[in-house]
Amino acid sequence: MGKLTDREVSKLKPAEKAYRKPDGGGLYLLVTPSGGKLWRMKYRIDGKEKLLSIGKYPDVSIAEARKRQQEARTQIANSIDPAGIKQAQKAARIAAAANTxxxxxxxxxxxxxxxxxxxxxxxxxxxxxxxxxxxxxxxxxxxxxxxxxxxxxxxxxxxxxxxxxxxxxxxxxxxxxxxxxxxxxxxxxxxxQGALKPRNVKHMAALTEPKQVAELLRMIDGYTGTLPVACALKIAPYVFVRPGELRTAEWADIDLDAAEWRYTVTKTDTQHIVPLARQVVTILKELHPLTGRGRYVFPSARTGERPMSDNAILAALRRLGIGKDEMTGHGFRAMARTILDEVLGVRPDLIEHQLAHAVRDPNGRAYNRTAHLPERKKMMQQWADYLDKLKAGAEIISLRGNAA
CATH class of the missing domain: 1.10.150.130 (Tyrosine recombinase, N-terminal domain)
Known part of the structure; x- marks a missing residue:
């Protein structure tokens, strides 16, 4: 039987079952029931019969199919499996596409x-x-x-x-x-990290004078909005976490018996522990009957499937008459950092740990989340008790260098 010609191939019609039209040397055209004309090559290597797909006619012409056949025969003569090479090339292309x-x-x-x-x-x-x-x-x-x-x-x-x-x-x-x-x-x-222009640092408004903080806490106690927002507002000064971490707090991460809140800090993708003072546990136990069956401690008022909005704490502060130039949700962090250091004399490294900032040991290694946990538990209770005394009108010690 002679070699295939374009005229002969163009006349090939599909049949009920696929059939072959040989071209010689193991090369043939497979005509499928759907009308496809596919080049295939049968060969043997290491005593095993193999099949190589060469392409589709007319995308791959007769001349090109024969050229690829000859290249495959040269590989076989050198004990190289052409189908194996093709599979490896395909795997490499898939891997490259997956690794962009x-x-x-x-x-x-x-x-x-x-x-x-x-x-x-x-x-x-x-x-x-x-x-x-x-x-x-x-x-x-x-x-x-x-x-x-x-x-x-x-x-x-x-x-x-x-x-x-x-x-x-x-x-x-x-x-x-x-x-x-x-x-x-x-x-x-x-x-x-040091190659970019310095960012425009925006300092979040915060109240750091104890007299001002005392008045703020009394105003927060008088908030009359929804219970979840009221509880979040009361807890915020005690725990001084980032606003996004507070509003997305999940009940699954809070252990009321151990008085701990464990979660992943979104900004640094690190694990963090917040010891919960007795005051915080009391507030959460008050809230639990309302939101404890859901995922979020402070769910959205519209749907319990999402946490309360980014603006909830800020809007509550504005409702209390506290301007954006006086206090923000993030300002509770600056408030705690300043007063814990300058009034209560707490060790700076304990404060930085509790703020979930990067703190390193003398060898330059980052401390793990449980570092100084007993001391931090004492600090958080001391802080909560101090805030309660401020709120109750106890004698106030002003920041160093300021008048009483």
């Missing part, structure tokens, strides 16, 4: 279970808008520090310094995830 920066970033994002809904949405929006169009298709292990810097400089040029710094942190987390999962050797984004 965008693919790894999306995988990392899907595993960030500690992200709130809004945080997850904002992080992905930044990546899709500012990073993926520039380096998303690049193999993640080939991206260098200058590549990331080029991306971040574009953001800086728009005057968005805070966004540039946040984006560097996000890219660094993605690269560290790639290192852990074996798809990169190091984190080049982490090396850029």
């Amino acid at each position: 920066f965008e693919a790894v970033a999306r995988e990392w994002h899907s595993k960030k279970t500690n992200f709130t809904h809004n945080t997850a949405k904002n992080v992905m929006a930044r990546l899709e808008r500012l990073v993926f169009p520039l380096i998303g298709a690049r193999p993640i292990d080939a991206i260098t520090a200058p590549d990331f810097l080029s991306v971040l400089r574009r953001v800086e040029e728009q005057g968005k310094l805070e966004t540039a710094h946040r984006l560097r942190g996000i890219c660094s987390q993605i690269m560290r995830y790639a290192v852990v999962t074996g798809r990169a050797q190091h984190d080049p984004a982490g090396a850029l």
Whole structure:
């Protein structure tokens, strides 16, 4: 039987079952019931019969099919399996597609279970808008520090310094995830920490004078809004966590018997423990019958499936007549840091631990979440008792250097 011609191939019609039209040397055209015409090559290697897919006619012409047949025969003559090579090449392409920066970033994002809904949405929006169009298709292990810097400089040029710094942190987390999962050797984004322009630091308004704090606490006690917001507002000064961490607190993370709240700090992706003073436990026990069956300690008023809004604490403060230039939800942290240090004389490292800031030992290693826990428990009870005394009108010691 002679070699196939284009004229002969064009006349081939589909049948009820697939059939073959040989071209010689193991090469044949497989005609499928749907009308497809597929090049196949039968061969033997190491005593086993194998089959190699060469392509689809007319995308792969007769001449090209014969050329690929000859290349395969040369490989076979050198004890190389052409089908095995093709499978390896396909696996490499799939692996490369799965290891682009965008693919790894999306995988990392899907595993960030500690992200709130809004945080997850904002992080992905930044990546899709500012990073993926520039380096998303690049193999993640080939991206260098200058590549990331080029991306971040574009953001800086728009005057968005805070966004540039946040984006560097996000890219660094993605690269560290790639290192852990074996798809990169190091984190080049982490090396850029000092390469960006300083961010525009916005100091959150806070009351730090004990006399002012006393009045604030009395005003909070008089809040008449919903019970979840009222409880969150009362607890905020005692625990001085970040506002986002307070509003998204989950009952599953709180042990009222042990008087502890354990959760992951979203900003640093580290584990943290908040010892709960007796006053906080009392407030939570009051709230538990109302929200304890749900996930969130302070659920949204609209739906219990989500935590209360970002603006809930701030709106409550405004409702009490406290202006944005006087106090914010974040201001409770500055209030605690200042008074614990300057009035109560607590060791600064204990305060920094409780603020979930990075604190390192003499060898430069980060302390774990249980570091100085007994001392921190005493500090948190001392702080809560001090606030109660302020609220009750006890004698007030002003900050050092200020008049009483």
